[in-house]
Amino acid sequence: MSKVRLGLSTVFMLILLGMFSAVAFAEDGVPPTSTNPAPGIHVGDVDNFGNKSTHKTHGNFQNNTNSCANCHSTHNGENEYLLMKDGEYDLCMSCHDGTMGFYDVTKSSGAGTFDDSHLSSSMHNVDSNLKIGSAPGAFKNASTAVLECSSCHNPHGSPNDRLLNETVAGKTFATSLVNGTETAAPIGTKTIALELTEDPAYAEINALTGTGGFKVYKSNGPKGTVTYNGVNDKIYYSQFCGACHDDYFAKRNAGTTANPKSGKPSTGTPITETHTHDTYTHTTNSSSQGRSCAACHFAHGTDATTMMDAIGNTVADYTKPVADGGKYGWDQAKAEAYMKDVSAKGSSLKKFTNTAVCFACHGTSIAKGQIDPQFLDGSGRLIGRAKIK
């Protein structure tokens, strides 16, 4: 008798099993979990025979590689440029993160670095939905557009080196005097020329033929040549930065009562907010050494491993083992601690740590005879001075 009962209960169990499994497999509308991320989106859309479900789209990929398709997926009907809406940084970083071998923007280059993992880093935060109008020193610039790679670069091409935009924060930044009035350079004019040299690290690629003349270049900032209408590219470079940081693009005494800055109330003293930079009084709109943004700042960002000191050394110079011909042989931690920027405002994308750039120029006059001759060049100037644009 007990055997029969066992049999019946087994049947009962099987029925239960069948019921539950039917529920378990048929159910679609499940609460969100890691495999079912969002309401209405469920992983159960695969039918039990493995056939395609309505969610799978046939990705219609381009029939030929044209330059546009490289960044625009045209298969998505409702918005051709959807990709760019919030994925621009990711798009650019799909190639510029080192996986393309060259032009890795997380490594120190003429533009600085977008790596935020080191001591004393600061950068244009292109992945943070910041408004262009939030730029320090923005006075006329009230742009509400988001700061991203394309705020500065035109991925579609540009007459300027490094694809630098001709239009920044909504206007043509490059202006020069035509019959006494500041006039915008015509679109299509090269205004920013950079000092580009073939990068020896990519000699093998640079030696290739059949790549349409493509070369990997290193940059050393604006070239310092006249590009258009008698104006030096260093000035155009400063105008470029000044398109967003308009108040910092100025003459030393701009904003004083003697030289009021148009559109801005003057407070009468150069060392105030009405001036180029709050803390010092230099001209930033000239092509003389030390007078363009590129003299003191990188365009992307900086950190302790990217900045120089007043004699033009970087952390790499201090950590180079003595055995390999290094002069110092410091360990990384020591070198980084030395190069650390202690400024209250942070490292401000600077090329030189702290105010080493000021010392590189002024050092020999403010500390006459006190500087160890080993830090001076042939003409009695600090070695780092030669590295200032």
Next chain:
Amino acid sequence: MKKRTVYILMSTIVALSVAFFAVVYFFNLESDIKPIVAKVDPSAEPVFANALYGEFNQPLNKPMDVTKIGEFIYVSDTNNKQVQVFDQSGTSVFKFGTEGTGEGQFKFPYGIAGDKDGNVYVADLYNANISIFNDKGKFLKYFNDEEKVLKSPGGLRISDQKLYVTDIKANKIFVFDLNGKKLMEIGGAGADEGKFIAPNAVTVDLDKNIYVTDSGNNRVQIFDKNGKFIRIINGSKDGKGDPTFLNPRGVAVDSKGNVYVVNNLAHNINAFDKDGKELFDLGGMGTENGKLYLPNGLFIDDRDTLFVTDTVNQRISVYY
């Protein structure tokens, strides 16, 4: 048997089966049971099954490559500078690695692969080394690249006791034995056959042919086991026309010899048969299930399950 015992037994069985299906139901494990069913039709193209998202409070951040070692799925969680490990249900079970240049640390963990003992090899593009961990994520040692040839290791696979790695800056692929002895190298910069620009991924098929994604040249090159060039897949008919790939990345071969290539900027995976004839695409740009957004790494396991890293969607999408 006593009546009482029988009843207790029976009710236990009932309770247990209720509990089992309750677990399946409430923890959404259906999809894990499904593969058995999905396998019924082997000729069908793979379909989206589920996605692995990582921990809620620390989701995957730019996952660049994925592999399966034993029953676990290992993901190089690149921007988090770590490896995240998932079980088959998609639960993140543990992770290892911190940011840095020391032992057990990463700067850009990229290619990831396992050996037959379950050890995990992780190539670091920036640190220019390959770290070896045990299956629990304990750092064991660096891969002993005897000739110190590695400059920027990217794609990494281990097959038949050999380690295959692409070097992105050197534009080469290297084959080592697991002791670090270099057995072969292919490449150098260029666009000719057998040359590469920024090779990002490598895989080996059952016949030991070597597939290399030559990202900068928008193609996949296939070599025999001795490194002799066989042919190109670039999406065009017989690989001789203009490429249709846009920054191809992960590459993998299934048990039928079909080749799958991640087409990063087209946000999909293109499948080709043995002879390079295009079969179908998976994915397409989007954030919904089954869609991809700048996908990168690809791994196919021995059951022909496809794992692809979906970088912007911060997940691993699984197809079978």
